[in-house]
Amino acid sequence: MTATVRRAPADSDGPLTADELERATDSISRISEAFSSRVVGQHRVRTALLVTLLAEGHVLLESVPGLAKTLASATLAQAIDARFARIQCTPDLLPSDIIGTQVYDPRNHEFETQLGPVHANFVLLDEINRASAKTQSALLEAMQERQTSIAGTIHPLPDPFMVLATQNPIEEEGTYVLPHAQMDRFLLKEIVDYPGEDDELMVLERIDDGTLGQHMTGIDAVASTAEVAELQDLVRRVYVDPAIRRYVVSLVRATRNVGEVLGPELGNYVEIGASPRGSIAFFQAARAMAVVQGRHYVIPEDVRELRHSVLRHRIHLSFEALADRVRPETVIDAVFRAVPTP
Numbered sequence: 001m002t003a004t005v006r007r008a009p010a011d012s013d014g015p016l017t018a019d020e021l022e023r024a025t026d027s028i029s030r031i032s033e034a035f036s037s038r039v040v041g042q043h044r045v046r047t048a049l050l051v052t053l054l055a056e057g058h059v060l061l062e063s064v065p066g067l068a069k070t071l072a073s074a075t076l077a078q079a080i081d082a083r084f085a086r087i088q089c090t091p092d093l094l095p096s097d098i099i100g101t102q103v104y105d106p107r108n109h110e111f112e113t114q115l116g117p118v119h120a121n122f123v124l125l126d127e128i129n130r131a132s133a134k135t136q137s138a139l140l141e142a143m144q145e146r147q148t149s150i151a152g153t154i155h156p157l158p159d160p161f162m163v164l165a166t167q168n169p170i171e172e173e174g175t176y177v178l179p180h181a182q183m184d185r186f187l188l189k190e191i192v193d194y195p196g197e198d199d200e201l202m203v204l205e206r207i208d209d210g211t212l213g214q215h216m217t218g219i220d221a222v223a224s225t226a227e228v229a230e231l232q233d234l235v236r237r238v239y240v241d242p243a244i245r246r247y248v249v250s251l252v253r254a255t256r257n258v259g260e261v262l263g264p265e266l267g268n269y270v271e272i273g274a275s276p277r278g279s280i281a282f283f284q285a286a287r288a289m290a291v292v293q294g295r296h297y298v299i300p301e302d303v304r305e306l307r308h309s310v311l312r313h314r315i316h317l318s319f320e321a322l323a324d325r326v327r328p329e330t331v332i333d334a335v336f337r338a339v340p341t342p
Contacts (some may be wrong), residue, residue, distance in 0.1 A: 016237055024234055025294045030222040034079035039072050039220060040206065041199035042054035047292065048190040048309055049076055049164070052094050053228065054235045054288035055073060057187025057281070058143050058163040060128075060313065067192045071212075073124040073164045080228055081221030082121035089131035091176075095138035099148045115228055118142050121158050121225060125165040140165070140182050160228045176261060180316055184277050187285060188306070189313035218308070231291065235240070238287040239297040243342040251277040254335045255315055261338050266331055269321035272290065274314035281310045300341050307332050 001179075028050065035046050045061070049072065052059040061069050070086065077084035086096055100116035117123065118139070125131075125139060142148055146157045165186070167178075168242075183189070194202065206212040255274045259267025286302040293302070312328040 014237070015239060016234055021233055021291075021294060021296055024231055026222050027227050027231060028292055031076070031079050034219055034222045035072070035075055038075040038211070038268050039068055040202045042068060042072065042192065045190055045192055047289075048188050049073075050292055051285050051288040051306065052187050053160065053162055054231050054291060055162070055187055056232055057160075057283040057284065058165070059184070060165050060167065060184070060186040061192055062167045062169055062189065063192035067194065069164075069166050069192060070124060070126065072124060075219065077122040078219050079221060080121070080225060082160070082225055082228075084122045084124070085117035085120035086124040086126060087117055088126045089128050089135070091130060091132055093131050093135050095135050098135065099138055099142065100150050103149050111151070113153065113155075115146075115150075115155060118148065119155065119157060121160055121162065123161075125163060127168055128165040129167050129176055129178055129317065131176065134338045136176065136182065138180065140185055143189050144185060158225075158337060160225060160232065176279055178290040180272070183313045184275060186313060187281050188309040190309050191312075235284075235287045235291050238290050238295075240283065240287065241297070241342075244286070244298050244303065247300060247339070247342050248279050248282040248286070250304070250305075250339050251335060252276070252282070254339050255311065255331075258331065258335070262331075262334050266334055269318055269324070269326050270315060271318040271333055272316035274311055278311060278314045281314075282306070285310055287318075292293055304336060304341075307336055 031050070032046060035049075039046070047246060053076070061063070074084050074086075082122055085132070087093075098116045098118045100119065101112050102111040104110075105112050128136065136252070142157065143163050146159075146161055148155050148157065203212060253275045254261045255270065255278070256272075258270040258273065261267075282303055286298045287307050289302040289306060290296070290298045308329050311332045315327055315328050315331060317326065317328060317331075
């Protein structure tokens with residue numbers, strides 16, 4: 001499968017038409033149904049993955065093992081007929097193991113380039129915090145630049161390109177915690193919760209009928225990478241009212257001045273607020289959420305719906321907050337209550 005070539009969006013300055021929205025809704029519905037046919041529950045994860053894909057970002061998933069993170073990633077790739085690669089991060093993993101390297105061919109007496117697994121449409125970085133700092137930097141550089149360099153030659157990554165990194169919040173011995181500046185490069189950070197009782201019973205039923213388990217088969221593709229490129233083009237044309245833009249900026253700026261906005265009690269819990277990347281992330285993700293919801297314009301609820309996913313990894317809490325077991329979501333909710341909604 002070759003990489004999809006990005007096309008210039010047609011009429012990029014004009015509003016989305018009813019036909020374009022109808023096609024987008026149909027594509028998103030097909031992808032969502034295919035995802036749900038394999039992944040039981042996890043509706044927030046499905047929304048986070050769709051929003052990240054449409055906004056051309058990357059997502060960080062955090063949960064204990066066994067909550068279908070790998071299944072969700074692989075299913076999304078299969079639904080779009082895209083290349084999927086899973087990289088199990090370990091301390092001895094080298095950047096060349098991921099990006100690729102040159103290998104000497106004794107038959108032709110020359111070096112040939114072998115591209116690494118990062119050259120796929122969907123790349124699952126399993127337990128990214130177990131990779132060394134050097135390898136993490138190489139991964140995040142590929143995410144940011146959307147290209148790799150091997151022996152001085154630039155190799156563009158395929159389009160669409162999306163990294164789904166996972167973190168295990170337990171068993172942190174021997175791990176390399178992602179620096180705050182690198183965490184900031186993920187569009188969203190989603191916490192994957194345990195399934196409900198009914199969902200867990202459904203998992204057992206699907207294992208019983210062969211839908212899930214070791215002998216399960218893949219799903220048929222319901223969309224193409226070209227359709228995804230078209231959806232991404234539509235997202236860039238979603239209308240964002242100036243009042244919504246000012247709302248986003250006010251929210252992000254409030255995380256930098258929590259003491260003034262919320263008072264000293266919560267203000268002492270925040271050491272560093274969100275950078276301008278937080279405003280950009282809200283802007284991009286809210287546009288994608290609008291398309292997922294079938295609208296050509298952003299409403300405040302699109303911003304509110306994504307507040308935890310956008311900000312939880314961009315707010316650096318103090319040691320006092322950790323000692324008092326204060327969660328980032330508590331501060332985020334307080335900020336949203338304090339900043340007036342347009």
